[in-house]
Amino acid sequence: xxxxxxxxxxxxxxxxxxxxxxxxxxxxxxxxxxxxxxxxxxxxxxxxxxxxxxxxxxxxxxxxxxxxxxxxxxxxxxxxxxxxxxxxxxxxxxxxxxxxxxxxxxxxxxxxxxxxxxxxxxxxxxxxxxxxxxxxxxxxxxxxxxxxxxxxxxxxxxxxxxxxxxxxxxxxxxxxxxxxxxxxxxxxxxxxxxxxxxxxxxxxxxxxxxxxxxxxxxxxxxxxxxxxxxxxxxxxxxxxxxxxxxxxxxxxxxxxxxxxxxxxxxxxxxxxxxxxxxxxxxxxxxxxxxxxx
Amino acid sequence: xxxxxxxxxxxxxxxxxxxxxxxxxxxxxxxxxxxxxxxxxxxxxxxxxxxxxxxxxxxxxxxxxxxxxxxxxxxxxxxxxxxxxxxxxxxxxxxxxxxxxxxxxxxxxxxxxxxxxxxxxxxxxxxxxxxxxxxxxxxxxxxxxxxxxxxxxxxxxxxxxxxxxxxxxxxxxxxxxxxxxxxxxxxxxxxxxxxxxxxxxxxxxxxxxxxxxxxxxxxxxxxxxxxxxxxxxxxxxxxxxxxxxxxxxxxxxxxxxxxxxxxxxxxxxxxxxxxxxxxxxxxxxxxxxxxxx
Numbered sequence: 001x002x003x004x005x006x007x008x009x010x011x012x013x014x015x016x017x018x019x020x021x022x023x024x025x026x027x028x029x030x031x032x033x034x035x036x037x038x039x040x041x042x043x044x045x046x047x048x049x050x051x052x053x054x055x056x057x058x059x060x061x062x063x064x065x066x067x068x069x070x071x072x073x074x075x076x077x078x079x080x081x082x083x084x085x086x087x088x089x090x091x092x093x094x095x096x097x098x099x100x101x102x103x104x105x106x107x108x109x110x111x112x113x114x115x116x117x118x119x120x121x122x123x124x125x126x127x128x129x130x131x132x133x134x135x136x137x138x139x140x141x142x143x144x145x146x147x148x149x150x151x152x153x154x155x156x157x158x159x160x161x162x163x164x165x166x167x168x169x170x171x172x173x174x175x176x177x178x179x180x181x182x183x184x185x186x187x188x189x190x191x192x193x194x195x196x197x198x199x200x201x202x203x204x205x206x207x208x209x210x211x212x213x214x215x216x217x218x219x220x221x222x223x224x225x226x227x228x229x230x231x232x233x234x235x236x237x238x239x240x241x242x243x244x245x246x247x248x249x250x251x252x253x254x255x256x257x258x259x260x261x262x263x264x265x266x267x268x269x270x271x272x273x274x275x276x277x278x279x280x281x282x283x284x285x286x287x288x289x290x291x292x293x
Numbered sequence: 294x295x296x297x298x299x300x301x302x303x304x305x306x307x308x309x310x311x312x313x314x315x316x317x318x319x320x321x322x323x324x325x326x327x328x329x330x331x332x333x334x335x336x337x338x339x340x341x342x343x344x345x346x347x348x349x350x351x352x353x354x355x356x357x358x359x360x361x362x363x364x365x366x367x368x369x370x371x372x373x374x375x376x377x378x379x380x381x382x383x384x385x386x387x388x389x390x391x392x393x394x395x396x397x398x399x400x401x402x403x404x405x406x407x408x409x410x411x412x413x414x415x416x417x418x419x420x421x422x423x424x425x426x427x428x429x430x431x432x433x434x435x436x437x438x439x440x441x442x443x444x445x446x447x448x449x450x451x452x453x454x455x456x457x458x459x460x461x462x463x464x465x466x467x468x469x470x471x472x473x474x475x476x477x478x479x480x481x482x483x484x485x486x487x488x489x490x491x492x493x494x495x496x497x498x499x500x501x502x503x504x505x506x507x508x509x510x511x512x513x514x515x516x517x518x519x520x521x522x523x524x525x526x527x528x529x530x531x532x533x534x535x536x537x538x539x540x541x542x543x544x545x546x547x548x549x550x551x552x553x554x555x556x557x558x559x560x561x562x563x564x565x566x567x568x569x570x571x572x573x574x575x576x577x578x579x580x581x582x583x584x585x586x
Contacts, residue, residue: 023443029450032442083408088400107381108453111404115376115411116442122415123437126430136429137419144416149316149325149409157322160401 003283007050014049015041017067018074021124035105035113036120040078042096047288048073048187051212054280055188055205058271061195068127069139069190075124076147077183079117082110084156092238118147131196139193146186155179162245172250173214180220181213188212188281200273207270208281215263215289221246222256222293257293264289296576300343307342308334310360311367314417328398328406329413333371335389340581341366341480344505347573348481348498351564354488361420362432362483368417369440370476372410375403377449383535411440424489432486439479448472455538465543466507473513474506481505481574493566500563501574508556508582514539515549515586550586557582 018040027033049070056066085092085100086107093103102110125143130136145151155178162171188209192202224239225248239246247256267285271278311333320326342363349359378385378393379400386396395403418436423429438444448471455464481502485495517532518541532539540549560578564571 027443029447029454031454032446032450036442079408083404086401086404088404108379109450111376111379111381112442112446112449114408115372116446118408118411119437119441119446123434123441126434126437136433140429140433141416141419144412144419148412148416149329150320153325153405153409153412154322156405157325157402161322161324 003287006280006283007045007287010050010053011046013063013067014046014053014070014074017071021068021071021127022120031105031109032112032116035101035109036116038104039082039101039113040075040117042098044074044078044096046074048077048183051184051187051209051281051284052191052194054284055191056195057191058274058277058281059192059195059197059201059205060277061191061197065129066191066194068124068129069143069194070187072121072125072128072143073183073187073190075117075121076143076152079114079121080147080152080156082114082117086110089160090238090242121147128190129194131193133196133198134193139190142186142189146182151178151182155182159245164243165245167245167250169250172245172247175245176214176217177210180217181210184213184216185209204270204273208267208285211263211267211270212285212288215260215267218247218256218260218263219289219291219293221248222253222260223291224248225253226293260289260293296580299573299576300338300580303343303346304339306356306360307339307346307363307367310364314361314364314420315413324398324402325405325409328394328402329409331397332375332394332406333368333410335391337367337371337389339367341370341476344477344480344502344574344577345484345487347577348484349488350484351567351570351574352485352488352490352494352498353570354484354490358422359484359487361417361422362436362487363480365414365418365421365436366476366480366483368410368414369436369445372407372414373440373445373449375407375410379403382449382453383531385531414440421483422487424486426489426491427486432483435479435482439475444471444475448475452538457536458538460538460543462543465538465540468538469507469510470503473510474503477506477509478502497563497566501560501578504556504560504563505578505581508553508560511540511549511553511556512582512584512586514541515546515553516584517541518546519586553582553586 022037023033025034025037052066052070052073053063081095082101084090085095086102092100094100101113125140128136128139155175158175159179162175185206188205189202192205224237247259268282271281315330316326318327318330345359345363345366346356374388375394377383378388379395385393387393394406418433421429421432448468451468452472455468478499481498482495485498517530540552561575564574
């Protein structure tokens with residue numbers, strides 16, 4: 001299987017769907033829709049949507065059925081980046097190799113564009129197709145919980161509060177689990193749910209998403225230390241400069257790499273029940289987790 | 294009918310329900326839940342929830358059935374205030390007579406608290422009881438649209454963009470319709486929908502909510518000019534200082550008062566089909582629109 005071609009195809013499908021779901025850039029007031037689109041179409045990898053779509057395929061579902069939830073997840077991810085980059089948060093000027101939303105549109109429009117992307121995620125999610133096992137109420141509720149104050153936002157808060165402070169392994173795990181792994185787990189869960197997966201399949205996907213999410217974040221932490229800004233497309237070394245709680249800072253580079261390998265193995269192992277149907281998910285995990293770290 | 298006693302009772306019911314729906318202040322991470330609760334329990338009038346509940350009663354529905362949507366609307370309203378007060382937005386230090394969220398918790402937590410209140414609104418809304426005519430999909434979608442980039446956020450953006458610029462009556466109307474009237478209309482619509490209202494009833498409620506919302510905002514504009522900060526519980530004269538687009542600024546005080554009276558009449562007239570069942574809504578409209586302006 002040619003993974004690069006697969007990713008390119010899926011990215012295009014997701015982009016087309018997002019383009020359909022978003023108001024046109026000219027829709028009044030144009031400023032907000034331009035800002036939303038600026039950040040949403042900034043060359044993101046579409047990791048969460050593609051995981052959602054690959055998970056639905058592994059469970060025997062159809063791409064088209066899972067697309068609205070895949071797009072909702074990308075809107076939530078993008079909103080969190082836009083707010084995260086604000087001067088009063090991480091104060092980042094670059095993201096994916098170009099100026100962040102507030103650098104182009106100003107802080108107030110960036111706040112509102114983030115708000116609007118978060119809001120439209122729920123509008124898009126109402127287009128989900130419920131199945132025999134999973135109704136719209138449960139789907140909408142899970143989306144709100146995953147993005148809410150006990151998951152995604154909890155991770156953000158703990159991350160901010162850990163800055164410049166002594167952090168232990170448990171706190172670090174808490175941050176990564178909530179800030180990154182929760183939404184990745186929801187991504188594959190939504191794919192599975194869109195395919196009316198059994199409880200066992202859903203459980204396996206949840207484990208896969210969590211392990212993959214944690215591994216991904218540990219590797220991101222490592223890359224911030226070991227790579228150049230040019231290669232990352234965002235400011236490297238920012239974590240160290242901001243005294244962020246990261247794996248290399250807490251357990252050192254060697255231990256971090258060992259942890260990443262362990263989590264990667266867990267991710268692959270959790271898919272054992274799917275056999276060859278999970279080939280794509282294995283390949284995606286390899287692609288994400290075998291970056292040079 | 295003793296309106297003050299009625300309002301006090303309903304406020305308590307809404308407060309109790311919000312308290313149930315929100316994570317406890319001690320829930321980890323405590324900072325975010327304290328900040329959410331600080332702004333949500335800051336002595337707000339609960340106007341939107343109470344309108345929702347009164348509308349459901351007028352359509353023969355039960356309070357308990359409409360409470361989740363009433364609470365969701367209050368969370369959205371509070372989020373919009375928290376973000377609106379931020380330094381990069383309206384930069385307000387006081388709200389409802391006490392320090393704004395970012396003055397107490399800092400800008401980053403205030404941004405996240407607003408995000409979390411917006412997100413939890415959708416979680417709470419999934420507790421709505423669908424009726425024969427109105428399903429959960431339609432309800433969730435309407436909530437997202439009302440709070441989204443073509444309504445609530447559109448009003449915010451247009452409001453920001455009008456600052457310090459020449460504004461005409463049509464633009465002013467656009468701001469008020471989207472910033473205030475849209476959510477008020479959704480409030481009474483959700484009350485009606487919770488009662489399985491007929492299309493005719495829902496249409497009348499929509500007209501009522503819009504007229505009431507516009508009248509309310511025109512009067513708010515007038516009060517900013519004519520009242521003291523002490524009486525308002527927020528900084529008076531801010532609109533003029535910030536060169537905001539307001540009715541008094543665009544059409545003068547006399548014309549603004551005439552407009553408020555006209556809209557108030559429209560609000561009352563739109564309820565004619567409900568007869569005595571709308572007594573409470575008439576009383577609420579009087580209460581809101583007969584402030585000294």
